[in-house]
Amino acid sequence: MNNSEKTYNAVLDTEPRAQQAEKELTVPSLPFCILMDAVGMASYMFPGIGETFDVVWAPISGFIFMKSFGGMTGKIGGLIAMVEEAAPFIDVIPTFTIGHFYVKHQMRKNKK
Secondary structure (H helix, E strand, C coil): CCHHHHCCCHHHHHHHHHHHHHHHCCCCCHHHHHHHHHHHHHHHHCCCCHHHHHHHHHHHHHHHHHHHHCHHHHHHHHHHHHHHHHCCCCCCCCHHHHHHHHHHHHHHHHHC
16 A cells, blocks of 8 residues: 555545535424423523523533534524523523524525
């Protein structure tokens, strides 16, 4: 085996990854995304114990986001969802709903 066969060529690898990333992208339904955001915002209904609920809900939310959206969007969005839920007073941001519209926009853009 010569040296050129051992070298990883990122240029040649971009096409299969692009096709794989497109297959991995999934769009959870809008009602599901709204429900997940509502669960995250429910902590405001219980003053005092709400922030404790957020600490428990944060990793669960991140995991659900990652599995629901898949691909790199799911991984990055899952991390963002987890941080957003764990940080105090910013869990009013509808991360799942934003993710839904972001993926729909990306899929529409890729079809063109």
